[in-house]
Amino acid sequence: MFGNGGDGGAGGASVVANGGVGGSGGNATLIGNGGNGGNGGVGSAPGKGGAGGTAGLLGLNGSPGLS
Secondary structure, eight states, X not given: OBOOOOOOOOOOOOSSSOOOOOOOOOOOOSBSOOOOOXXXXXXXXXXXXXXXXXXXXXXXXXXXXXX
């Protein structure tokens, strides 16, 4: 019932390929904040940041990760 969503993990880095996609932030329970999305990994093209998690009834949505 109470609790924040966990943060998403960062995307993996790659020297020759695109960076990995950041993990999505976890969704909160009834009361709590959504987790933040993980940042995209570094690569020949950066990976996309993960989406922020959704908040519960009371709380704030998580921030998306950086691309």
